[in-house]
Amino acid sequence: MIPLGWARALGPGMPGASTVRAAGAAAGLAAAALLPFALGSYPVHVLTVALYYVILASSWNLLAGYTGLFSLAHHALAGLGGYTSALLVLRAGIPVPLGIACGGILTYATGYAMGALTLRMRTLYLALATWAFAESTRVVISMEYGLTRGDLGLAVPKLLAATSPRPYYEVFLAAAAATVAGLAILLRSRIGYRLRAIRDDEGVARAVGVNTVRWKRFVFALSSGIAGAAGAIYGHYIGLLSPVGMKFDEMALVIIMVVLGGQRTLAGPVLGAAVVEVASEALRAYGQIRMVVFALTVLAVMRIYPSGLMGIARAMARRWLAAA
Amino acid sequence: MDPTLLTQYVLAGLVIGGIYCLMAVGITFIYSVMKMINWAMGEFYMIGGYVQYVLITAWLGPQRWALALPLAVLTVAALGMLVQRLLLQPMFAGQLERLDEYATIVTISLTVLFRNLAVVLFGPYQFSPRDYAPPVQLGPLPINGSRVVAFLGAAVLLGLFALVVRRTWLGLALRSVAQNRLGALAAGINLSRIDMLAFGIGVGLAGAAGALLAPVFLVYPESGALSTVKGFEIIVIGGLGSLPGSIVGGFLLGLVESLGSVLISPSFRDVYGFGLLLLLLALRPTGLWGEQAREA
C-alpha cells in the first residue's frame, strides 16, 4: 500500500529548482505566521478556514490537475476523515491528535481502494463513480443517526483549549505549509514526472516503464489521506460536523478554487483558495450573489484564460522581466 | 403483506419511476451525442419548475397549466441551446484538450451559477402551483393527481422523443452523430447545430420533468439537487449512453424506492437507490447496459 522505493524516489529534485523561490516562500510563511497578531478574531477565523481550503485544493490539484484523475469525492473524504476522528475520540477516548492521524489513515486506505477500483475508468466514468461514492457516504452518514447524529450534527471535541482562533490558525498554517512543501518536493521528484506523464498519456507512460497502476493508486491514497486529515483538524476546530458539509456544493467550491487559481501549479490552489474564501466572506453581506460571481468568473476563466490567476501572474511577470 | 397494497406501492413506484426516466434519458442522450456529462441537469429541472410556476401565476393562471408546460419546456430548451453555444461549443473547436474535464468544470460551475441565481432572484422560498388534477383512484389507493399527470406527461414526452429519434431526419442525424462524429461530419451533417439541438432536447426533458413535478416536489433553488442525484443514480444503474438502460433504470429506481419504503422503512427512501447503486458499482461498474468504461 505504501509503495516501497517511493522514499528513495523522492530524493533531491531536479537541480535548478529555485532557491530564490524557496527563500521567498519561507519569508512569506514567516509573515503569515505573524499575521494573526495584527488582526481581530473574525478575520483570523476566515484565514484559518481559507488555510483549510488551501490544503483541500492543493491535494485535489495533485490528483486531478497533475495526475489527471478527476475525482469528485474529495470533499467527502474530508468529511469522512472528520467523522472518523470525531467518533474515535468520542467513543474510544483517544487523544485528538491520534484521532486526526486515524482519520488520515482511514481516508488514505479509502483513497487507495478508490484508486484501485477506478484504474481502468475513463475520465467521465471516474467522475461518476467518485460522485456516487461521495453521495453514498454523505447519505449513509446522514442516515446513521445513532452513530453520527445525522443531520443534527455531531459535537466534536476541540483540538486545543483556546477560545481564540489564533492558535488554530498556526496549526492550519503549519499543515498547509507542510502540504504545499511536500507537494513541491513530490512533484519535482521522479514520482512527479511519473504522475505528469500519466496525465499526459498513460499508455505511453506505461510503455516506457512507469507502473501506472501503482502510482495512480498511490496518488489517490495520498491526496485522500491529506484531505481526510485536514477534514479531521477542521472538525476539531469548528467543533461541529454535519453531513451538510459533504454536499456536492463543497466539491464545486474546491473545483472553483483550483480552476480560478490555476490548475497544475503549486501556487494556484493556494491563491485560489485564499481569494475565494476571503472574497466569499467579504461579500457575505451581499448574499448569494457572490457565488454567482464566482461561478461566472470560473466560466470566463475556462472560456478565455484557462490558466487562471497564476497564468495571469506569470504572464505579467514575464512581461516585466522582458521589459527590464 | 396484503397483495393489493403491494400492487398499489408497485404502481406508485412505477409512476415516480416514469418521471425519473425523463431526467435519465436527458442525461444519457446528451452523453450519446456530445460525449459529455451535463452535471447541471438538475438545475435545468429547477428552472423548468420556476418557469412553469411563473407562467401559471403571472400570466396563464392555474387552469391553463397544460399550456404553460410546452412553453416552459421550450424556454428551458432555448436556454440550454444558448448555454451550449456560448460555453460548450468551443469544446469542439479543436484546440481544447481533455474535453471531459472542461465539460465537467463548466457544467459544475453552471450548477453553482443557476442555484445561487435562483436564490438571488426568487429568494430561498418554496413555491408550488396548484395541483394539476384531482387525485385519481387506483383501487383503494388514491394517487395524487399531479403525479398521474406527471407520469402521463413523461410517457407522452418519451414517446415523442422516441418518435423523433427513430422516425425523423433529425433523429437520424442525431443517431449518426452519436455513433460516429467524424462520419457524420463527412456525410455533411452540421455538427455544431446537432450538438446544440441535442443539448436543448436533453435539458428540455429535464425542464419538462421540473415543470411536471412542480406541484409535487415544489419549486425552490435546491430542487435540482435531488433530481440530479436521482438522474445520475439511474445512469450508474442503467449504464451511461444507453437509452433502454435509462428507462429500465428509472423504473427500477422508482420501484426500489417505493418497495423499500413500504417493506423496510419510509424514512430511508432516498437511501435504497444508493444501495442498488453501490451494489451495481461493485458488480458491474458500467451499469446494466453500459458501454465499456475501459480506456481504449
Add this chain to the structure above:
Amino acid sequence: MDDPLLILDGLHKSFGGVAAVRGVSTTLARGEIRGLIGPNGSGKTTLLNLVGGQTRPDRGWVVLAGRSLEGQPPDAIAARGVARTFQLPRVFRHMTVLENLLVVVCADHRRAGWVEARRDAEALLRLVHLDGLAHAEARTLSGGQAMLLQLARCLAQRPLVLCLLDEPFAGVHPGIKERMVQAIHETNRAHGVTFLVVSHEMPTLRRLAGRVSVMHNGAWIADGPLDAVARDPRVIEAYLGRPGPGHGPEEGRAPGRAADGHSGQPRDPA
C-alpha cells in the same frame, strides 16, 4: 538461429470475431534490423501491441531473451528492455522535449541520478538533432519532430534490447527521416539493439533492414531479403489484389491500399 532475441510462436488475436493476427510465428536474432510490411489492416500494429504488452494474445507465445512475456503489463515489458513508438505521434504534450526523455529515466525500474540522467538525455537529443528544441513544449512540435522524439524516447530506455517502431517514417520530412535512419544504425551498431520496423517506405527499409517480413490479413505470408520478398507473387497479390509481373511494392511509393479501400496516396512529400 540459436539464442534468438525474440520468438513469436503461433500468435493469435481476434477482436470481436475479426482475426487481426492469425498464427504468426517468427524469430528475431540479436542485433537484427527487421522490416515488417503489409497492406493496411494486415495486423502489423496489433502484432506490435502483442509484443509490447498493450494487448494480450488469445493464443501463442512471445518469448524475449528466453523468458516468456505472458501476462506481463507494458511497464514490466519495458523493464525487460522493449521500447516502442506509436503510429500516431504520441508525446507528453505538456512537458518539454527534454522532460519527455527524463520521464523515461524516471521509470520505475531505473536507478540513475538526475545529473547522469540529464546528461544522457541531452546526448540523445544531440544524436537526433533535437537539442535545439530541448526546452520547447512537446505539443509545439511538428508531426515529424514528434516522431523523432518518440524514437529518442525509445533510445533513452535502459535496458534496451528490442525497439518496435510503428511506421516511424510516415509523413516525415526527408531530413528528419535521415536523422532517424542514422540514429537507428548508430544504436544498432554500438549497442546491438534489435529493431522491428513497421513501414511502407521501401527505399528506407532497404537501407535499414537485412530481412523483411510481410503480413497480410493477420498472417505471415513472406520473409526474406527485401528484393526477394518484393518479387514474391503472394506479396504482390496482397498489395495489388492480383498477380502481375513487375508491379510489386518495389516501386518506391507506398503500395496501393486498394485492398482496404483507402486511396493510394503516397505518404511522404515528394
